[in-house]
Structures are given as C-alpha cells and as structure tokens.
Amino acid sequence: MSIKKKTIIDTNVILRFLLNDNSLQTKQAEKIFLEAEKGSLEIPDLVIAEIVFVLLSVYKLTKKSVVAKIRSLLEYENFSTNRKTLSLALSVFEVSNISFVDSYLVGLVKSRKTNTLFSFDKKINKIIKEEDDKLNI
Numbered sequence: 133m134s135i136k137k138k139t140i141i142d143t144n145v146i147l148r149f150l151l152n153d154n155s156l157q158t159k160q161a162e163k164i165f166l167e168a169e170k171g172s173l174e175i176p177d178l179v180i181a182e183i184v185f186v187l188l189s190v191y192k193l194t195k196k197s198v199v200a201k202i203r204s205l206l207e208y209e210n211f212s213t214n215r216k217t218l219s220l221a222l223s224v225f226e227v228s229n230i231s232f233v234d235s236y237l238v239g240l241v242k243s244r245k246t247n248t249l250f251s252f253d254k255k256i257n258k259i260i261k262e263e264d265d266k267l268n269i
Contacts, residue, residue, distance in 0.1 A: 137172065138172055138174055138212070139168070139172060139173055139174065140174045140175075140176060141173050141174065141175050141179065141211075142179065143179045143182045143183055143186065145157075145161050145164075146161070146175065146179065146183055146205065147183060147186060147187075148161050149161040149162065149165065150183075150187070150201050150205075151191065165208070165210060165211075166210075168210045169210065170209050170210055171209070171210065171211075171212045172210060172212070173210050173211050173212065174211070174212040174213070175205065175211050175212070175213045177213075177214050177217070177218065177236065180202060180205075180213070180218055181232055181233060181236065183201075183202065184198055184202065184225075184232040185232070187201065195225070195226070196226075199222050199225065199226050202218070202222055203219075203222060206218055206219060206222075216243045217236070217239045217240050217243040218236075218239065219239070220238070220239030220240075220242045220243050221235045221236040221238065221239030221240075222235070222239075223239075224238045224239060224259060228255075228259055229255070230253075230255050230256065230259070234253065234255070234256050237249060237251070237256060238256060238259050238260055241260055242260075247260055247261070
C-alpha cells in the first residue's frame with residue numbers, strides 16, 4: 133500500500149515504530165513509512181510534543197535519547213514536519229531545564245525571527261534573550 137496523498141500519522145504509530153514493543157504494529161508502521169512517497173506522511177507538532185512527553189514520562193527514556201529519536205524522525209524525507217521550528221525546539225530542549233512545550237515556544241519565536249513572546253515564565257524569557265550561538269541554533 134503506497135501512500136501518495138498527505139496522511140497524518142498518529143502518536144501511537146510512531147511510538148510503536150520507535151519502541152519496537154509490538155512486532156506486528158512495528159512492521160505495519162515500517163511498511164507504511166517505507167512505501168510512502170516523499171513528504172506524504174505528516175507528523176503534526178502536537179504529535180511530536182506528545183511523543184516527547186510519553187517517552188520521558190511513561191517509558192522513562194533520557195532526554196538525550198528522546199532528542200535523538202525525534203531528530204531521526206525529522207530527518208526522514210517521507211515525513212512532512214515543521215522541521216525548522218522543531219529542530220530549534222530540540223536544540224533548546226537539549227541544553228535547557230525547561231519543558232519541551234516551552235522549548236517549542238522558543239523555537240517558534242526563533243523560527244519566525246521575532247524576539248517577542250508574552251509569557252510570565254522568566255526562564256523562557258531569559259532563553260529567548262540569549263544569543264542564538266549560545267544555544268547552537
């Protein structure tokens with residue numbers, strides 16, 4: 133089954149693929165991922181956030197491991213993602229002591245080339261004001 137039209141992929145499909153904890157579902161996910169056309173599988177930003185949350189809180193993976201897994205998803209050409217914002221968010225998340233959602237907001241601000249975010253969170257505001265090269269973004 134080759135996917136040609138844009139198809140949104142749910143969190144549970146990606147988790148089965150990343151964790152390989154259900155061999156049947158892992159094989160189904162692999163087949164779809166491999167047979168899809170370039171850019172035809174969309175992973176929404178909210179799905180990425182949920183994957184990060186589940187891998188950290190339910191499966192107790194390290195932040196480093198989670199970041200590596202998400203980066204591998206962003207690199208796969210058959211996936212359509214918000215690569216720029218998510219890559220920036222991962223760079224912030226990797227080096228900061230803030231949640232992925234807060235890191236995503238920083239990535240969103242940086243990807244849109246604005247330094248404006250209205251937040252009462254002092255950590256986020258401080259990170260946004262730091263120089264890009266300090267965060268390697």
